[in-house]
Amino acid sequence: MKRIDFVRNMAVLPLVTQGGVLQYLYNMIDGKSNSELQPILFLGHGSPMNAIEENEFVTGFRNIAKKQNTPKAILCVSAHWETDGTKIAAMSKPRTIHDFGGFPKELFDVQYTAPGHPAFAKETQDVLSSRNAKLDYSWGLDHGAWSVIKHLYPAANVPVFQLSLDKKQTPEYHFDLAKDLISLRKKGALIVGSGNIVHNLGLVDWRRLNEQFSFDWAKEADSIIKSRISDGDFKSLAEFRKLGKSLSLAIPTPEHYLPLLYIFALKGKNEQINFFNDKPIAGALTMTSILLINPNKI
Numbered sequence: 001m002k003r004i005d006f007v008r009n010m011a012v013l014p015l016v017t018q019g020g021v022l023q024y025l026y027n028m029i030d031g032k033s034n035s036e037l038q039p040i041l042f043l044g045h046g047s048p049m050n051a052i053e054e055n056e057f058v059t060g061f062r063n064i065a066k067k068q069n070t071p072k073a074i075l076c077v078s079a080h081w082e083t084d085g086t087k088i089a090a091m092s093k094p095r096t097i098h099d100f101g102g103f104p105k106e107l108f109d110v111q112y113t114a115p116g117h118p119a120f121a122k123e124t125q126d127v128l129s130s131r132n133a134k135l136d137y138s139w140g141l142d143h144g145a146w147s148v149i150k151h152l153y154p155a156a157n158v159p160v161f162q163l164s165l166d167k168k169q170t171p172e173y174h175f176d177l178a179k180d181l182i183s184l185r186k187k188g189a190l191i192v193g194s195g196n197i198v199h200n201l202g203l204v205d206w207r208r209l210n211e212q213f214s215f216d217w218a219k220e221a222d223s224i225i226k227s228r229i230s231d232g233d234f235k236s237l238a239e240f241r242k243l244g245k246s247l248s249l250a251i252p253t254p255e256h257y258l259p260l261l262y263i264f265a266l267k268g269k270n271e272q273i274n275f276f277n278d279k280p281i282a283g284a285l286t287m288t289s290i291l292l293i294n295p296n297k298i
Helices: 003-011 018-030 056-066 118-127 143-152 171-179 182-186 216-230 235-242 245-250 258-265
Strands: 040-044 073-083 087-089 134-136 160-166 189-195 272-276 289-293
Touching: 040 056, 040 258, 056 143, 056 272, 056 289, 073 118, 073 143, 073 258, 087 118, 118 134, 118 160, 118 182, 143 160, 143 189, 160 171, 171 235, 171 258, 182 189, 189 258, 216 235, 216 245, 235 245, 235 258, 258 289
Parallel strands: 040 189, 073 160, 073 189, 087 134
Antiparallel strands: 040 289, 087 160, 272 289
16 A cells, blocks of 8 residues: 555544444455465563563564564464463454563553554454354453563554464464464464473573573474474474474473464465574473564565
8 A cells, every 4th residue: 555545544543433443444454465474473471571681582583573574563372361262363453462570660650651453353253253252342452462562662653463372272273273374474473472382490500591402302303393384384383292302391381482383384385484582481381482484575
């Protein structure tokens, strides 16, 4: 859409009845079906303190955003929003959720004020109609979303909305559901999965929280996952319980791993896999993040 056309469209918004505003914006999105295909990101979000600390992982988040075109919206699949059924955050002004405890006041003071995108949320519901997805107006942005997205877009100038993880469903279900989101990429949405590939808080060495090392089982699990990725065997990622004991230790509960499945379910044939922030910490965590993009766009 040309700038002058966008201005003209916005000028008539006051003339649209309140009940028709959402549909009007929805039609504007639908008219952008020829937008350049957005990349896909998996972000290893780690500790909530990454939201306010300066470290190499934060630098990695910032650097990766500088190389990409600004999306029309961000759809975030976060490890920290599990629900009964599939839900889509559809509010226009999502609240900043501080869903953690025991951290300094400075972290609780952070407010990430990016707007939501009700029209994109409605379209997401439509493409997931066979999954009985519901619009949600009570959630907002949890720390799996805002603690990393704030480094990608610190001006909070890109709308962000979240898609929940149905906690009653299998990894295979999530992998298949993600495939339905491809049309959103074509219309300018950046899809972000936020979690951690290796994530076992029960076995973290808290005395060495900032040290970059892995226990042997974590190294093995990391190697197996990357081997499947390099082989293009993405569907087997959803069957991680069959990949050995090390995977059971690395992924004791699935919520931090599932966002990875959303990313590789959407990978295009010619898209390049780019690892960054690819380091372990505290023995039982990895900060590994992944960008999928057409190699001509890097």
